[in-house]
Amino acid sequence: MPWCQECSKYLTPTAMQADGTCPTCGRPVSETESPVEARSDVVAADETTPWHFKLLVVALVLYLGWRFVDIFV
Numbered sequence: 661m662p663w664c665q666e667c668s669k670y671l672t673p674t675a676m677q678a679d680g681t682c683p684t685c686g687r688p689v690s691e692t693e694s695p696v697e698a699r700s701d702v703v704a705a706d707e708t709t710p711w712h713f714k715l716l717v718v719a720l721v722l723y724l725g726w727r728f729v730d731i732f733v
Contacts, residue, residue: 662676663689664687665687665690666687667682667684676689
């Protein structure tokens with residue numbers, strides 16, 4: 661997606677000038693990612709499921725399994 665570093669905003673291809681410059685500042689627009697997108701990709705790649713959430717899921721499965729067994733006993 662076209663990103664203007666000077667204006668710090670996204671531009672649609674139809675909003676740019678015919679020569680590929682920003683209509684506001686007149687500088688060339690690059691097709692690189694914005695700093696926000698680059699940072700969110702790094703953060704998303706480093707995120708993992710917390711251990712306490714996994715523990716909660718295991719406890720829930722054990723509880724529901726016991727309740728299911730308790731129905732027939």
